[in-house]
Amino acid sequence: MAALRILWGQRLRRDRWQLAIWVLGIGALALFSATAIHQTYGEDSSRAEILQVAIATPAILMLRGLARGAGIGAFTFFQIFSFLALLAGMMSTFLAVRHSRAEEETGSAELIASTPAGRLTPAVATLIHGTAANVLVALAVFAGFTAAGLDPAGARVAGAAVGAVGLAFLGVGLLVAQLMGTSRGANGFSAALVVLAYILRGIGDATGTPDAGGTVMTAGPASWFSPIGWGQQTFAFTGDRWWPLLLPLALAAVSLGAAWALLERRDSGASVWGALPGRATARPGLNSPFTLAVRLQAGSIVGWSLGGLATGLLTGSLAGAIANADLASSNVTAALRAMLQSQGVSLTQLLVSVLFSIAGILAAACGLQAILRLRQEEAAGTAELLLAAPVSRIRWLAGYLVLGTASVVLVLFLTGLGAWASLTGSGDTSMDGWAVWETAAAQLPAALIYLAVPALVFVLWPAATIPVGWALLAAGVVTGIFGGMVGMDQSIRDLSPFTHTPVPNGSTTDWSGAWWMLAIAVLAAVVAVTGMRRRETGTA
Structure with missing residues (x-):
């Protein structure tokens, strides 16, 4: 006791x-x-x-x-x-x-x-x-x-x-x-x-x-x-x-x-579910810090990517269920459909935008984990062993940034592929394939924010990388995705990248928010890579 x-x-x-x-x-x-x-x-x-x-x-x-x-x-x-x-x-x-x-x-x-x-x-x-x-x-x-x-x-x-x-x-x-x-x-x-x-x-x-x-x-x-x-x-x-x-x-x-x-x-x-016995010697492909990062992150990337694919595949089945629902003949639904059609939007497009907002969160989490892995390697002391080889700190960080970007793109690509395939299979023609891919691409800038900004935190305040990274993502989801339902002021909701994610609507789509977020992500990544030149590594 x-x-x-x-x-x-x-x-x-x-x-x-x-x-x-x-x-x-x-x-x-x-x-x-x-x-x-x-x-x-x-x-x-x-x-x-x-x-x-x-x-x-x-x-x-x-x-x-x-x-x-x-x-x-x-x-x-x-x-x-x-x-x-x-x-x-x-x-x-x-x-x-x-x-x-x-x-x-x-x-x-x-x-x-x-x-x-x-x-x-x-x-x-x-x-x-x-x-x-x-x-x-x-x-x-x-x-x-x-x-x-x-x-x-x-x-x-x-x-x-x-x-x-x-x-x-x-x-x-x-x-x-x-x-x-x-x-x-x-x-x-x-x-x-x-x-x-x-x-x-x-x-x-x-x-x-x-x-x-x-x-x-x-x-x-x-x-x-x-x-x-x-x-x-x-x-x-x-x-x-x-x-x-x-x-x-x-x-x-x-x-x-x-x-x-x-x-x-x-x-x-x-x-x-233990790990399989390892090889006595590394494969030739593991001869660079980037390929090592891919090997270390492969499991989590596959997991988040499958989550994105499953989210996309839900689209066709849900669209069919909604189209055949009993509420299709109600006056409210008829009025709502007419209002959406006057704006060039269908119920399927609305559903896709909601599901892709979930995929955007999955992609952001996948990119964030690449930076968190950097901190974990540094805290465990294995980063010093890697940097003792002819590998610069900038090359090490840049490799994880490239990997994080690729993983974000992969999650959103598989989500788009699943949505396109399921909608095509269900015979739903209310949303064309190009609009599906546009909706997937619209989630990219917000997800990249959660890769680049935590990378900057990793350079400036290493010990806070993990808590700050998850806190930023949680705050972004709460204020951007759910802020409206709890009555948050718009000025607070505007702090979330997810608030500024474009909703594709043909030629009238406003992409300005996406370009601003992409510029912020690129700037944060450049500052992080530049600052890494002078930062010492350590376990603290």
Whole structure:
């Protein structure tokens, strides 16, 4: 018991600032979104109109949630719950991997295992730590919604739903940490599962069945394959159902049981999906720092690229489902289609722009990881070994910048290829192939910002590269993609590169934002490469 208390205290001390940011940030987002919705959509009639448009535009449902009526509480739950659950899932998976696989990589887990604490006590401490974090998140969401004047009973259900989704992904993160051989791989795979849950929830919401009034939606089957979709089924503020929370809790229990069984049987530092035995000598292709970077980053690039391809392939199936939906004959949908057509935009184009905004985030994360790998190599001391050879610091950094750029282009190319192939296969002619590729290219400048600016941070403030890099991406997603739904001021939203991503609309498309972002990315990369000439390398 003493060892468990000490290990939990160590985790609390190590994560005190990170957890404070996660918990307070999620609670503040719940408060601000509820307050903004009350100020912007104070009347039931205005909220009903928004819901009718959202249900008639399934692309909106992909990003928002499941409509369950025009009440202020239900409308707030529809607007923000899925994103709160996404954040809770990310927090939980990162926490799980940080205190399991990452500690095995550094060797600290083996040192702790040699003490009376053994190998299982640290896992119990991580479980308690993660559970406490999600309880705090649930309380923060409840406090935020209640402070905004929403019904406390519904706020309790909403907070519990967010916490339950977080617990489900805590178990998933601990299980993935047993499967993967590196913390980088475990983090990437776990995060991909969280995003997959968000996308499945979106597909279920977009392909559901609306009621006659156009303000209530019954989720489609895909939503039932997502822990975030399970949380939505609580119908907070309308039905206040508690039984759907048994599903994420059951997933957490099953994942934890599997993780525990694997932990008892495998050696410290080993993994279920272990690396294959290496060659005695390197291949001729590994004779430059760039090809070495490609080899080190290949796994994560493939993962993000497959995510982009899957996102693109969703387009055709979703477009067909939307075209054949029952709401196609409603007056709201007919009016919306007429309005979009007058602007030269179809529902399919709107759907593609939403899906490609998700692909833009995937591409940005892929490019960012190239720079984070630089910092990891430097902190581990392997960069000094590489630079002891006839390799300059500028060449080393430039190689990763080129690799990051190529990986961003690859993710967006595969997304465009998947969208083009799926739309062609579905027979949808409302959007031509050139417009698909334009939409993919429009995401490129924003994604390159998250490659070049973190590279500049790496040169100027190496120790802050990883936290600042992820913080910049998270802030850009929150303000640029979701800022509108929480009522953020436009001046704040304009700070996000995603806000300035062009939406191709034939000859009337405004590409000025893309050119400005591309210029900023090029300038940041040039300054970073120039500054690298004078920067010393080190592990601090």
